[in-house]
Amino acid sequence: MKNRTRAHRKPTIQEIARIAEVSRGTVDRVLHERGDVNPQVAERVRQVASDLAYAPNRAAKALKYSSKPKLVSCILPISNREYFDQVAIGFARAARELSDMGISVETERLDCDDEGTLIEAIRRRCSMEEGLAGGGDATVAGLILTAPDTEPVRDAIDCVIAAGVPVITLNSDITECGRLCFVGQDLKRSGLVAAELLSKMLRGAGRVVAVTGNLVYQAHTDRVVGFQRGVELWGRLLDVDVRESFGTYEGTISCLEAAFRQAEEEHAEIVGIYMATGINEACIDFLVERNLVGTVRVVTNDNTRSIRRALEAGIVDYTICQDPEHQGYTPLKLMYEYLFHNTAPLLEWYQSPIKIVGASDVVDTDD
Amino acid sequence: MKNRTRAHRKPTIQEIARIAEVSRGTVDRVLHERGDVNPQVAERVRQVASDLAYAPNRAAKALKYSSKPKLVSCILPISNREYFDQVAIGFARAARELSDMGISVETERLDCDDEGTLIEAIRRRCSMEEGLAGGGDATVAGLILTAPDTEPVRDAIDCVIAAGVPVITLNSDITECGRLCFVGQDLKRSGLVAAELLSKMLRGAGRVVAVTGNLVYQAHTDRVVGFQRGVELWGRLLDVDVRESFGTYEGTISCLEAAFRQAEEEHAEIVGIYMATGINEACIDFLVERNLVGTVRVVTNDNTRSIRRALEAGIVDYTICQDPEHQGYTPLKLMYEYLFHNTAPLLEWYQSPIKIVGASDVVDTDD
DNA sequence: ATGAAAGCGCTAACAT
DNA sequence: ATGTTAGCGCTTTCAT
Numbered sequence: 038m039k040n041r042t043r044a045h046r047k048p049t050i051q052e053i054a055r056i057a058e059v060s061r062g063t064v065d066r067v068l069h070e071r072g073d074v075n076p077q078v079a080e081r082v083r084q085v086a087s088d089l090a091y092a093p094n095r096a097a098k099a100l101k102y103s104s105k106p107k108l109v110s111c112i113l114p115i116s117n118r119e120y121f122d123q124v125a126i127g128f129a130r131a132a133r134e135l136s137d138m139g140i141s142v143e144t145e146r147l148d149c150d151d152e153g154t155l156i157e158a159i160r161r162r163c164s165m166e167e168g169l170a171g172g173g174d175a176t177v178a179g180l181i182l183t184a185p186d187t188e189p190v191r192d193a194i195d196c197v198i199a200a201g202v203p204v205i206t207l208n209s210d211i212t213e214c215g216r217l218c219f220v221g222q223d224l225k226r227s228g229l230v231a232a233e234l235l236s237k238m239l240r241g242a243g244r245v246v247a248v249t250g251n252l253v254y255q256a257h258t259d260r261v262v263g264f265q266r267g268v269e270l271w272g273r274l275l276d277v278d279v280r281e282s283f284g285t286y287e288g289t290i291s292c293l294e295a296a297f298r299q300a301e302e303e304h305a306e307i308v309g310i311y312m313a314t315g316i317n318e319a320c321i322d323f324l325v326e327r328n329l330v331g332t333v334r335v336v337t338n339d340n341t342r343s344i345r346r347a348l349e350a351g352i353v354d355y356t357i358c359q360d361p362e363h364q365g366y367t368p369l370k371l372m373y374e375y376l377f378h379n380t381a382p383l384l385e386w387y388q389s390p391i392k393i394v395g396a397s398d399v400v401d402t403d404d
Numbered sequence: 405m406k407n408r409t410r411a412h413r414k415p416t417i418q419e420i421a422r423i424a425e426v427s428r429g430t431v432d433r434v435l436h437e438r439g440d441v442n443p444q445v446a447e448r449v450r451q452v453a454s455d456l457a458y459a460p461n462r463a464a465k466a467l468k469y470s471s472k473p474k475l476v477s478c479i480l481p482i483s484n485r486e487y488f489d490q491v492a493i494g495f496a497r498a499a500r501e502l503s504d505m506g507i508s509v510e511t512e513r514l515d516c517d518d519e520g521t522l523i524e525a526i527r528r529r530c531s532m533e534e535g536l537a538g539g540g541d542a543t544v545a546g547l548i549l550t551a552p553d554t555e556p557v558r559d560a561i562d563c564v565i566a567a568g569v570p571v572i573t574l575n576s577d578i579t580e581c582g583r584l585c586f587v588g589q590d591l592k593r594s595g596l597v598a599a600e601l602l603s604k605m606l607r608g609a610g611r612v613v614a615v616t617g618n619l620v621y622q623a624h625t626d627r628v629v630g631f632q633r634g635v636e637l638w639g640r641l642l643d644v645d646v647r648e649s650f651g652t653y654e655g656t657i658s659c660l661e662a663a664f665r666q667a668e669e670e671h672a673e674i675v676g677i678y679m680a681t682g683i684n685e686a687c688i689d690f691l692v693e694r695n696l697v698g699t700v701r702v703v704t705n706d707n708t709r710s711i712r713r714a715l716e717a718g719i720v721d722y723t724i725c726q727d728p729e730h731q732g733y734t735p736l737k738l739m740y741e742y743l744f745h746n747t748a749p750l751l752e753w754y755q756s757p758i759k760i761v762g763a764s765d766v767v768d769t770d771d
Numbered sequence: 772a773t774g775a776a777a778g779c780g781c782t783a784a785c786a787t
Numbered sequence: 788a789t790g791t792t793a794g795c796g797c798t799t800t801c802a803t
Contacts, residue, residue, distance in 0.1 A: 040511045049780055060790045095504040096470055097780035099463035100795050137462040144407045229764040237605050393760040397596040427774045464796035467779050
């Protein structure tokens, strides 16, 4: 049972030209729709190309572009450093694989929460007049970014896209704009996974606290929605107490305090905590100070150094990660395929894998 | 905070030639150590190349080779179909990404348990005389395979390597031979993960059955060793009963029967099952027939259709997967880097990710 | 021992 | 509207 890819040579432009009885130049014009060609001839060429299942040779194309590579720009937030550094690593890995392939890459880290700065950076990319006091800034061929999904940002993105520059969003999506695709996690499923873990660890009855950031943000509620659905499926005996941390250390502490206070009043027992969006460190400190380690099952998100320590110490049972490297690597690869092979991403949404990490991942196997 | 890769152009052979005041041909001869060049000139050229941090242009190299690509051969077992089909998909994806990059790929599925067939296939690859009744069989430049770690196989591999053909093993390693590297799972850690899952689901006391294939094979015991270590760490109250299935359906059924019989005799309660190496279907059937679903926590390996059904039905709690696609994709990429960029793999062992899959993965999120 | 040149497939500027 | 050609960087053959 043998299987060989490309048993014989791939067709070239030269071959198409020979069969269609035109010159390579004409074939090129047809395939790139650069006009100035007789419609009938064009049709014939297209026919031959599709008959031969022509696909351009990637190495040749890359070589041709190597003197003036297409620039892909990537904007990442300066916040959440530990996480986005990992994204940048994946991005760099893809860039390395694509070096010499006709692409060049720039990464910019900026305060994406400051809409002004962000929009200015985005705008610059669609209105780069060649002649202007150019500090050597080449025009951008593709844009990859993480940005909040607000009206002004959407507008700025649409302006870039209108200028013919494709955009891929990562980690958090920007809806209702013409982006090519989104690379990020399925937050609802992430919540579902957390619920399954907690439910199966707990089984019996009890109360579970789900800490989220801010319920007005869709992104923050998604995990909780998934979590609640998961508890229905696998932990019917549990009741869920949803609390908002507002993204601060103090907010996290005080919402946990409030949850435990209320549970005491209601003679309910808190047996689990799900940190959907919040400051994990705060939760860890809280558990240690209150001497709750071991009596409360804890599931968090992300994979930071402090989480890994908490896993090792048995404070946290599992943490659900979203493979930041994949979120950097994939968009650049997709952008390349789009820019050079004219293949739009197959999916609108590339789900980054949901990885369950437990203490097993932070322990040595041999001793 | 801007960061641009390769702000200015990369040096070319032409540039080295100009600076070292020789011709491109000479530079090429030096860099490829093809002899026939004055030692002093050679030294000068090497100096210039390293000064400029020269690295060949991948696109140009690929283009040059596109007419006579290097053939990479991949041998996969015909057994374990569902799994190795996935491996083949990863392999094909890498092959697609590398199409036109000077590489061509052939995949062969054969009965790797039949040592004769396997060794014959391996041997063919090192002794392919050009002049012979060649049915078009080109000589192989690299070999990727999964094979049992036995003496005759090792010898055959060593013969291929001696002929100058690099070898990468996947899924199961072949030790003590000159293979470039191994791509596969850390079986001990896989067992550790299983133990953590079961321990944290169970907590209390009870007996856990660990079903393995055959204790005489190192590969089969590794998971069990990791599992036992994990139970020590997270499930001190559990006791482990290790059983051999000998890789058959009947063997699996009968070892489970024996385990339950013995438990009854000893008035112990079996609360969990770990299917380390065995026929998952047998275990599922056993649980259903004995009406044990829900009372016994079950962790398996791999991600087959029947396992997914069992997850959905709540028969199996978690299954531990080893990302077969990654095991196909990675070796070919590494082989390419080795053959074309002269970069040997950084690691001797590329660990395929250990993915924990639960019911959350087989459930719809929106409804 | 070294240099010169052809050619891989594609693009784009130039020529007709 | 169509054809011709130079050139991207590398390898390899041929000529010196």
